[in-house]
Amino acid sequence: MSGEPHHRRRRLWRAFEPVWALLGAAISAVAAVAAFWLGADIQLFGGLSALSLLLAGLGLAWWADWGMPDELVTEPREELASTPQDRAEFAATFARGGQAISRRRVLAASVITLIGAYFALAVSMVRSLAPNPYSILDHTAWKSGARVVTTGGDPLKPADVRIDSVLTVFPDGHVGEADAQTLLIRVRPDLLQLPSDRQSWATDGIVAYSKVCTHAGCPVGLYQAEQHLLLCPCHESTFDVLRGAQPIAGPAARALPQLPLTVDGEGFLVAQADYSTQVGPSFWDMPTGGS
Amino acid sequence: MAIRAARWVDDQLGLANLARRDFLRKVFPDHWSFMLGETALYSFIILVVSGTYLAFFFQPGGSQTIVYDGSYGPLQGVAMSQAYASTLNISFDVEAGLFVRQVHHWAALIFMAAITAHLARVFFTGAFRHPRQLNWLVGVSLLVAGLFSGFTGYSVVDDLLSGTGLAIGYSVVLSVPFVGPWLAFIIFGGPIASPGIIPRLTAIHIMILPAVITALILLHLAIMWRQKHTNYPGPGRTEHTIVGIPLWPTYAFKAVGFFFIVFGVIAALGAFVQINPIWLFGPYDPAAVSAWSQPDWYVGWLEGALRVFPPFEPQIFGVTIPSPFIPGALLGLIMLAGLYLYPFLEARATNDHEVHHVLDRPSEHPVRTAIGIAGIVLLLVLLVSGSDDVLAVMLGTHIELVKLVLGVLLLVLPAAAGVVTFLICRRLKKRAATAASVGREP
Numbered sequence: 001m002s003g004e005p006h007h008r009r010r011r012l013w014r015a016f017e018p019v020w021a022l023l024g025a026a027i028s029a030v031a032a033v034a035a036f037w038l039g040a041d042i043q044l045f046g047g048l049s050a051l052s053l054l055l056a057g058l059g060l061a062w063w064a065d066w067g068m069p070d071e072l073v074t075e076p077r078e079e080l081a082s083t084p085q086d087r088a089e090f091a092a093t094f095a096r097g098g099q100a101i102s103r104r105r106v107l108a109a110s111v112i113t114l115i116g117a118y119f120a121l122a123v124s125m126v127r128s129l130a131p132n133p134y135s136i137l138d139h140t141a142w143k144s145g146a147r148v149v150t151t152g153g154d155p156l157k158p159a160d161v162r163i164d165s166v167l168t169v170f171p172d173g174h175v176g177e178a179d180a181q182t183l184l185i186r187v188r189p190d191l192l193q194l195p196s197d198r199q200s201w202a203t204d205g206i207v208a209y210s211k212v213c214t215h216a217g218c219p220v221g222l223y224q225a226e227q228h229l230l231l232c233p234c235h236e237s238t239f240d241v242l243r244g245a246q247p248i249a250g251p252a253a254r255a256l257p258q259l260p261l262t263v264d265g266e267g268f269l270v271a272q273a274d275y276s277t278q279v280g281p282s283f284w285d286m287p288t289g290g291s
Numbered sequence: 292m293a294i295r296a297a298r299w300v301d302d303q304l305g306l307a308n309l310a311r312r313d314f315l316r317k318v319f320p321d322h323w324s325f326m327l328g329e330t331a332l333y334s335f336i337i338l339v340v341s342g343t344y345l346a347f348f349f350q351p352g353g354s355q356t357i358v359y360d361g362s363y364g365p366l367q368g369v370a371m372s373q374a375y376a377s378t379l380n381i382s383f384d385v386e387a388g389l390f391v392r393q394v395h396h397w398a399a400l401i402f403m404a405a406i407t408a409h410l411a412r413v414f415f416t417g418a419f420r421h422p423r424q425l426n427w428l429v430g431v432s433l434l435v436a437g438l439f440s441g442f443t444g445y446s447v448v449d450d451l452l453s454g455t456g457l458a459i460g461y462s463v464v465l466s467v468p469f470v471g472p473w474l475a476f477i478i479f480g481g482p483i484a485s486p487g488i489i490p491r492l493t494a495i496h497i498m499i500l501p502a503v504i505t506a507l508i509l510l511h512l513a514i515m516w517r518q519k520h521t522n523y524p525g526p527g528r529t530e531h532t533i534v535g536i537p538l539w540p541t542y543a544f545k546a547v548g549f550f551f552i553v554f555g556v557i558a559a560l561g562a563f564v565q566i567n568p569i570w571l572f573g574p575y576d577p578a579a580v581s582a583w584s585q586p587d588w589y590v591g592w593l594e595g596a597l598r599v600f601p602p603f604e605p606q607i608f609g610v611t612i613p614s615p616f617i618p619g620a621l622l623g624l625i626m627l628a629g630l631y632l633y634p635f636l637e638a639r640a641t642n643d644h645e646v647h648h649v650l651d652r653p654s655e656h657p658v659r660t661a662i663g664i665a666g667i668v669l670l671l672v673l674l675v676s677g678s679d680d681v682l683a684v685m686l687g688t689h690i691e692l693v694k695l696v697l698g699v700l701l702l703v704l705p706a707a708a709g710v711v712t713f714l715i716c717r718r719l720k721k722r723a724a725t726a727a728s729v730g731r732e733p
Contacts, residue, residue, distance in 0.1 A: 046562025057551030130476035253604030
């Protein structure tokens with residue numbers, strides 16, 4: 001079979017010669033070069049380059065379609081799998097060579113041991129890529145007496161926090177640390193319905209919650225003051241500020257950890273202690289318990 | 292001169308015989324759907340060229356040590372990382388830099404789209420059957436490598452949007468059973484928002500993944516070359532023949548021409564259609580986030596799964612199953628495993644281990660086509676779920692309702708689409724069989 005006639009639709013542009021497209025491509029490319037050196041608008045340079053490339057492609061494909069053999073040819077496919085004889089010969093050759101190895105058992109075993117040792121060596125190097133995660137995930141920079149400061153580093157007194165306002169705060173000296181970012185929110189004290197063991201964690205209606213979403217670690221950035229709800233913009237998890245930041249909607253399943261607050265001798269807001277539950281997204285062997 | 296050079300090479304390597312037989316006369320099937328894989332290949336070439344250019348200017352530093360003083364006014368005096376500052380520099384102060392950046396991003400999107408379309412073509416026509424299961428595995432690996440390449444690529448810029456994506460990625464890695472914390476720290480170098488992640492992502496994005504993808508593409512093409520293309524059914528096309536046009540000169544000119552057309556389209560997009568305007572997002576700040584954050588489309592389906600999955604985080608014997616584990620890690624792994632294993636599962640289910648070089652029409656295999664359509668619908672619903680906040684605002688309804696409806700659709704729509712596809716295919720198959728038997732009668 002030498003092929004078959006390949007019927008083609010007659011195309012209007014077949015009446016022209018592809019040379020115009022290729023010449024046009026060259027002219028556009030020269031124009032793009034000029035645009036570049038004259039410091040013309042980037043869109044002009046990019047547009048001329050694109051035009052040149054499109055014309056070049058069109059010209060080459062056009063040429064193939066217009067002036068090159070386009071008959072379909074048929075070729076045989078050979079069998080992909082080797083013949084049984086080839087396979088047997090390969091196996092025999094391999095086995096002959098392999099005898100030299102299997103006769104020297106101790107040598108072969110030591111080579112395997114060596115490969116294992118190198119593997120262990122390579123894996124050991126991976127260890128230096130990371131500090132021990134458990135010694136970092138088990139605490140934040142908040143500790144007893146740590147002053148609450150703004151992103152600008154200024155300490156805060158309760159009177160500085162207006163009702164229904166929300167502030168992003170950090171422990172003094174650790175501004176910008178991702179796992180220590182905390183939201184400071186003031187509500188009318190009589191509205192708060194914190195769990196009974198957390199009654200002393202708020203000061204004048206000011207509560208503090210971790211800003212790191214317990215779902216996927218985004219900053220919980222939106223506060224709806226009328227309903228006292230915190231909303232994570234990534235996956236729309238919603239937390240109830242009045243009830244200990246319990247999740248009430250969206251994919252988060254854990255409350256935002258609450259930071260126990262108090263006021264120090266000079267009247268500044270400070271933490272009573274670090275967070276007592278895991279900050280940020282969960283992991284399988286994270287400490288549980290607490291509230 | 293050229294003849295002299297060719298003779299000199301052939302004197303040393305003896306290629307003329309080989310090239311005449313197997314190279315110049317190699318047969319390429321003439322069907323548009325074979326251009327999908329070519330589009331992916333050409334986009335990759337454009338990615339390597341434009342990416343190399345960008346690498347000459349990009350500085351992979353993640354610490355916020357720079358105070359910007361470049362020519363983009365609104366960000367002057369703002370503290371940012373070297374990575375972000377150097378990307379602003381490419382966008383505003385390198386001649387044609389923004390054009391190359393946009394070409395690179397558009398090429399990445401088209402690369403992934405072309406791989407996906409090519410994969411769908413291979414799936415629905417049964418091109419993955421014996422003897423092409425090996426090459427299917429290579430192809431799916433290319434999809435995976437491309438996905439990571441895209442994600443690491445837009446994450447190295449260290450803008451606010453990509454930083455948010457990294458925080459989510461960290462939580463998904465952290466949710467891996469028991470080794471999660473170690474794995475997350477080994478990859479990210481520390482907890483969420485560790486500045487050490489940027490140089491690591493850069494090394495992965497500009498060295499490891501391009502090498503992996505190049506190797507996989509060469510393997511993909513070598514296997515294809517050895518096995519020859521598949522053929523659509525038609526006159527003269529059997530399991531023992533291949534019909535098409537020879538490489539030299541017609542196919543070669545068409546292919547090179549098509550490369551230029553792909554390049555031209557991507558260049559036009561890069562010149563005129565804005566993509567990833569990182570100067571609008573601002574530099575990454577771990578305590579800030581922009582609303583309506585959406586990843587690139589090839590990651591968007593995982594984001595959608597994270598959004599609509601219910602708040603499920605059980606604690607069993609003191610062990611917590613993190614809420615991102617099932618939708619973020621497990622779902623992705625199951626879909627990937629399904630994709631890798633499909634040819635073997637189908638061969639086992641249909642007990643078909645024969646050699647196949649002639650392709651199926653999708654209607655000839657109602658079950659396979661139904662599975663494929665169900666999978667596509669599942670991915671589309673997940674992708675839409677990734678924009679549930681935008682959807683809620685557009686429809687003027689509450690986000691919770693949107694999540695609920697999307698959750699129900701996720702359970703119902705893929706199955707429904709699969710059943711409908713199955714019924715349509717069965718009908719078409721019957722009709723074709725009837726037509727064939729009627730047609731054969733004298």
